[in-house]
Amino acid sequence: MKAFFTLFILLGILISCDKQKQSARQLAGTWELTSYRVKNAEGLSTYATGTGNIHFDKCIKNSIQSTFAFHATLSFPNVTESTIHQSGTYEMIEKGDYMTVKQLDTLGIEIGVYTYRILVLTKTDLELEYPDNLGNYITLIFTR
Numbered sequence: 001m002k003a004f005f006t007l008f009i010l011l012g013i014l015i016s017c018d019k020q021k022q023s024a025r026q027l028a029g030t031w032e033l034t035s036y037r038v039k040n041a042e043g044l045s046t047y048a049t050g051t052g053n054i055h056f057d058k059c060i061k062n063s064i065q066s067t068f069a070f071h072a073t074l075s076f077p078n079v080t081e082s083t084i085h086q087s088g089t090y091e092m093i094e095k096g097d098y099m100t101v102k103q104l105d106t107l108g109i110e111i112g113v114y115t116y117r118i119l120v121l122t123k124t125d126l127e128l129e130y131p132d133n134l135g136n137y138i139t140l141i142f143t144r
Contacts, residue, residue: 067088088110
């Protein structure tokens with residue numbers, strides 16, 4: 001019985017690592033931004049119009065961590081146009097359903113850490129969600 005339990009635990013660890021690696025492989029490449037939504041604490045959503053993309057570098061062999069770059073130009077209703085330039089590293093966590101994103105400045109110094117929830121990840125569609133520092137939830141939808 002003890003051997004069965006040990007085998008069950010090892011199998012669970014292997015499966016979760018495989019799903020993290022599979023998600024990291026699917027993320028690799030450039031995704032075009034199609035929707036950017038900010039949902040505030042009261043549940044009200046605001047959508048931005050604009051263009052942009054996010055690029056995930058391919059993970060190094062036997063790793064679930066790599067680099068990313070996000071660039072977008074967005075306009076919200078009654079707000080001047082804003083430009084977003086973010087880059088840093090990401091690491092797949094929790095069976096590939098989430099990733100930790102570390103935003104780095106141009107010198108490589110960490111300036112923010114976010115946990116992105118992967119809502120959708122297919123060959124052609126990607127939907128991410130994360131809470132910002134103001135208590136809003138940001139939802140980003142991309143296509144290839």
